[in-house]
Amino acid sequence: MLRQVIDIRAELEPFPWINATWTETRLIAASPFRYDRHPSFYVILDELDEGYGCWGDSGTGERGGFTQLLAFLRDETYEEAADYLRARYGELPNDTDEIVLNMPRLNVDKPRVTRIDSAILDTYTYRHPYLGQRGISEAVQRLFNIGYDRTRQAVTIPWYNADGSLGNVKYRRVDSKTFWYERGARPIREMLYGIHIAYQRKIRKAALVEAEVDAHSLCTAGIFAIATGGSAFNRTKAELLLRSPIEEVTLYRDNDAAGRAWRNRIVAELGGEMDVKLALVRRPYKDVNEWHCEEGPIRHGRERKCRTMTFNIR
Known part of the structure; x- marks a missing residue:
């Protein structure tokens, strides 16, 4: 048990x-x-x-x-x-979970692949107002190739490998907080959201956040950002970042204990190997996107730090 x-x-x-x-x-x-x-x-x-x-x-x-x-x-x-x-x-017992939550259950035993066929995105070439209502511009949605699955009522958020090939897809319901990932795709623990753009544009300075929508929010403000995908950060993600053109990252953590642990883990992994700066999400906002939605594009007295990361979305 x-x-x-x-x-x-x-x-x-x-x-x-x-x-x-x-x-x-x-x-x-x-x-x-x-x-x-x-x-x-x-x-x-x-x-x-x-x-x-x-x-x-x-x-x-x-x-x-x-x-x-x-x-x-x-x-x-x-x-x-x-x-x-x-x-x-250590090893978990076989009866750890009996899941009856009404969301897709991934097959634990299915082999993982490094890339998946990008043709799966062809059926999701629609737009839903969900991200627009969260302050994300149309230009940024195009940049990250956001789509919409009309059948499952979920925004589609592609995750790309460093070489631009498709590694995974996150599906986020527009009427609840539930989400799931593409079956048999590359594990998110091996990826960084938006890293392919850093390679394509040879970007040297970037913001680093937890969630994809936080990266979208900063990009809407003209600040290039990549996301770890949740509060987990490991050596694989660190190596992916260190091999990229990025030389300096500014961390925008969530205002909670998990966000503090995320920040500390990144500093420990990257310290001495990459320039790491810290930025504060203004309280009482819990994350970058909430701050962005409530106060508009994130400048708020941080123009000096952000200007060096400004990039042209188009």
Whole structure:
């Protein structure tokens, strides 16, 4: 059982829960999967409970296991979350997760490939107002080849390899917070979002953020940015960055514990090998995109630092 290996509370505490109540036996909070502020979501924290680590959402009736929840919170695939847990806690039992969440479940045993056929994007050549409503310009959406899956009502966000080939696709529902990735594609842990543009344009200075939409927000303001894809950062991502034309990065972390850990990990990985600068997301905003939406293009007295990263979107 999960209680034999995983510290559920320690894994969940860094994330920004809304209206959260922590007890010895449960975390009760607003659901991370929906746009809602009511405490209708729970995770079992009682190590003596057979359901230790499982979660439920009284608002939708959905329930599931811990690995899928962690994958969502870390903005990565199910397999990557499972790999993280194995690396930290050792081999997991076979009955770790019984997922009934209504989102695509990736096949853990399916081989991964470095690139996938870009023709899959041909059916997504549509635009949805979702990103526009979050302050992202049409020019930036074209730059990153954003599309829309009309069947599954999800914005499509392609992830490209350094050579410009397609490595993965993230699908983000426009009516909830749920997302998933293309089956059998390159793991996000091996990629950096937007790195292909740095190669194409030989960009020397860049902002580094967690989420794709944060990179979109900075690019809309004329500041080139790449994203790690969630709060995880590893040596593979560091090497990808060090091999790129980029010589200096400015970190814009989220205003939460996971964001601080993300910043510290990057500084530890890159310190002495690349110039690393720090920028603060103005409080009370939780991330770059919220700041961008509330106050417009991100200048806010940081023109000196940002001007060196300005680039022509077109």
